[in-house]
Every structure is written in structure tokens, then in C-alpha cells.
Amino acid sequence: MKGERLMTGRATEDARRAIEDAVWAPSVHNTQPWRFGVRGTRISLRADADRRLDVADPDGREMLISCGAALYTLRLSLRVLGYEPEVRLLPDPDRPHLLADVQMEPGKPAGEETERAYAQVRRRRSHRGGFAAEQPPPSLLDAIRYEAEREGARLIRAIDVHVQGALAALTDAAEHIQRRTPAYAAEIARWAPAPGTSRTDGVQHAAYPSETPRTEPHFAARDFARGRGWGIEPTADGPASHPGVVMLLVTAADTPSDWLRAGQGLQRALLLAAQHDLAAAYHTQALQVPRLRDLIRTQFCGDGHPQLLLRLGRPVGEDLTSIRRPVPEIMIIES
Template sequence: MRSTQTDIERVAADARRAVEDAIWAPSVHNTQPWRFGVAGTRITLRADPDRRLGVADPRGREMLISCGAALYTLRVALRSLGHDPVVHLLPDPDRPQLLADVDLRPGEPADEAVEREHAQVRRRHSHRGGFLAAPESGVLTGLRHAAEREGARLVQAVDVHVKGALAALTDAAEHVQRRTPAYATEIARWAPAPGTSRKDGVQQDAYPRRTPLTAPHFPARDFARGRGWGVEAAEDDTALTGLVVLLVSKGDTPADWVKSGQALQRVLLRAAAHDLSAAYHTQALQVPDLREFIRAQFCGDAYPQLLLRLGVANGEKLTSVRRPVEEVLTEEPS
């Protein structure tokens, strides 16, 4: 059956709506390193290398993890609109920035599970501080299953010595990075001063002015750079570490990075449905020697892609911004 003009217009409108959701995926320092294209019933996802962290992420690993999170969000949004997204990952070796072609096929109306997952897309927020409570027992099983569905695994740091070691490695990496001029310049680029009109980066309403100490303590990024910016935390803010997990993958190729990003977002959306938030600690994984040490000591034959803490955040609503969809979406010839 030939598509009518109405069908074409509906697909185009649905594609735009899905991209509007996809851009709410998490990305390292809120760099939003993605670009989307729409051509007929196909949506393309490309990495935007101009938004890669050249100092902290020279290989583009975290850039592709971020794009993978956007890809999973796109899939969820399309399913909520009654489409069956068929993903072709890294379809052209000669165009490494082309991360995915997503073909829209007719699907079933969204069921309750899809609707519930889609409802978390804009509820999910990153957290930068301690937690009021750790996840309830049993929740981790579902989060592990979510990661495995996307080809990754969650490895929990149960032993107190393992958690202490990961915290110490994070602290050491943060200490080194803060004293590296090129890194400090990069942080300054992506953590703008108050009053900015930018719609990217980690802005002052996205992090607390003072980060409560946890035991063991996982240091947060110094986005304020000692200037006193940030949201004033509640006086009774309880500082629990929460659940400490590593997101790991079997391989360490660009395809594995994109898959890890999809796994991350699937985990985060499931966590959000349980009123859980995630705090990211990527410092040690940005230092090659420390990442290799973590892999060898704590990950077996897998590769660490992200270090997370999960828990129930306080009632503070830290905010985030996104670029308008017009800046990341291009209409392409069919």
C-alpha cells in the first residue's frame, strides 16, 4: 500500500516528537554531542565531534555513550507513538560519526510498560550529592536485567573495601584533573557562569553549592571552580553513598560504547520509575591507567564504562537545559 501525504506528514511529526524526547538523554557535562536527521521513515543519529571533550575524552568514548543514551530514548519515544524502531548500528564504516540508522516500521499501540518507561524520560535527572536512602533490596535485579537487555552488565561494589578503593581512585583522579590547566579550561567551557543564555553545559542550577560528605566519599566535579555557585542544599540533607555500581561491557569498541549508552539509559529510566536518581563519577575512567586498574581488579574480563551511585535524592529540584530541537535536527532528502 502506497503511503498517503497524510501518512508521510504523520511520520515526520512523530519523528520530530521522538527527537524532542531523545535530546533529554544524559550526556557527559551536558555536552549534548548528537545530531539527528530525518528522511522519510528513517532517522539518523550522528555524533557531533565539535562537542567531544578533547582533554577528558580524546577517544570519544563518553561522547558515544552519551549518543547511545539518546538512541535508547529515541527508541522508547518511537514505541510510545506506535512505531517499531529497527536500529542499524554503525551502518557505514567509512562514516564513523554515523552511529545509527533507525527505520520506522508499523508497530503496536503502546502498552502500559512502554508508557511507564516513556513517562520517565523527562522525570529522570542526574544527581550530584549524597542520598536520603539506598535503593530497596530487589530493585537491583531489575536494573541488572535492564542493562543485560542492551548488551552490558551492572557490577555492584558490595565489599566495603571495594567501595573504598573506587572512592579513593575517583578522588585521586579528581585531584589530578583539577590541577591540569587544559582540563580546567575544558571544565570552564562546559560549566558557564551564572546568567548565561546557553542551553547546554552544566549550569549553576544543576549542582549543589556544597556537596555533602559521604562514607566513603565520592567527590563531585568542581563545576563552580571555587566561586560559590550552585544551589544551596537543605540543612538536613542526609548524605548516604547509595548503591555503587559499575556499568561494564564485554568489548571496548565504538559499538560497545553506543550499546553501553543504551544500557545506561534503560537502567536510568527503570531507576526513575522507582524514584531513584544516579550520580556519575567518571573521573577515574578518564585516566587510562586508572581505568585499566579498575578493569583488572574489579571487572573480570569486562571493560568499565561508567561508575554510578544510585539512591533516593532529596526533594531539591536541580535543573538542566537542552538546546532547541531545531539545533540538532535536520530534514534530509528521502
């Protein structure tokens, strides 16, 4: 009995450590829309629907992509702690916000590949600007795409300059639509607090440049500063004008489990990219406007469904930072 209690105590402590890592996943507007419950050797992941973007993301698609990224990070961290995580996605159809049950089974010591990916969990950062001109080697891009595929998602590269141009133009159109629609603009304002805030969520002024360098083609940045001059000052390195490798993350279908797979594939791919000092910049505006998302799907995604538009490259310029909520706010020990 005592031994069992000790085992459970250790599992709870390890679960807490894994959750401390999981929260470093990317999430739309840094909403961190997740909650974790720990009972013995089981961790449950729930979506926190109060943090969904009701205007831009009414179906919770991006909320679940974000939670999927946290789920992959949790699994990775558990592996490093010596567990074999057994995951049941969406285990209860009557509770759609219960996204996953993760059972911590005894596992083997983590291999080098796992350790290397894990080392990037807190180092990985989103980028908002241009990239260095040199392209990542094709073999590395293939390996990054393979990481997404291993989780059931696909990264399609936009090589054709006209496809890149069209995606940039659609992003620009969506950005204009969102800026002139009060409900969208109010939602962005809610998730982009002013400098000096005590909040531990949202896209804060240290997370974006005060001026977004122009790339060719140019992918519109989100209007986090809303004309108030917030953001990090450019460094002496000067502006980087290369857009990087333009990619669409797509899934075979468009259900909540596909969104969770997209998030897991995204994070898995990003953690390999980060090992080679590559980062992603995201432009999800057009995918938040249903007609534009539909156009992107029919024109550029084959038979897949677009989940994210991103650019990948070696960041140049400002060192952007990010923040997370303290774990006690998002973790509950269930008895």
C-alpha cells in the same frame, strides 16, 4: 501520491516528537553531542564531534555513551508513538560518526511497561550529592541491572566496603589530577557556564549543589563551580550522607558499538530506577585517566571494560534542574 506524502508528513512529525524526547537523555557535561537527520521514515543519529571532550574523552567513548542513551530514548518514544524502530548500529564503516540508522516500521500499541518508562524521560535527573539511607530492595536492583543487560551492558554492584573505598579513592585521585592539569580544568570551565548564561547546554549552576554533602566513603564531585560559590543552596532537609548503591557499568569489549550499548543500557536502567524515585550520581573522573581506568578494569571488572562509575539512590535535598538545546539546532530534515 498524495496519501504517500501525508504518510511521510506524519512520519516526519512523529520523528520530530521522538527527537524532542531523545534529547532528554543524560550526556557527559550536558554536551548533548548528537545530531539527528530525518528522511521519510528513517532517522539517522550522528555524533557531533565538535562537542567531544578532546582532553577528557579523546576517543569519544563518553560521547558515544551519551549518544547511546539518546538512541534508547528515541526508540522508546517511537514505540509509544506506535512504531517498531529497526536499528542498524554503525551502518557505514566509512562514516564512523554515523552511529545509527533507525527505520520507523509500523508497530503495535505500546504496552504498560513501555508507557511507564516513557513517563520518566523528562522527569529523570542526575543527582550530585548524598542519598537517603534506606537501600533500594534487592529485587528492584536486580530488575534495574536486568534492564542494562537487555541492551548488552552490565551493572556490577560494588558491595565490599574496600572496593567502594578503592573506587572512591581513585575518583579522588583523578579529580586532583584533573584540577591541577590546566587542559582538563579549561575543558570543565568550557562546559560549566556562569549563572545567568543564555546557553542551553553544559552543566549550569542550577544543576549542582553549592556544597557537596560528604558521604562515607566520599566520591569526589566535579569542580563545576571552580571556587566561585555557584550552585544551588542546600535545603532545610539537611545533608544526606549515604553514598547509595555504588555500581560500575561495564561492557564485554571496548569498541564504539559497546559504548553505544552501554549508553542504551544506562538509559534503560535509569528509566526503571526513576519509576521508583531513584536517581544516579556519576563519577567518571577515574575512567578519564587511562592508567586509572586500566586499574579499575583489571581489579574490579572481571573480564569486562568499565564505562561509567555511578551511585544509585533516593535523592535528598536540592531540586536540581537541567536544560537542553532547542530541537531545530540538532535536527535536519533531509530531502
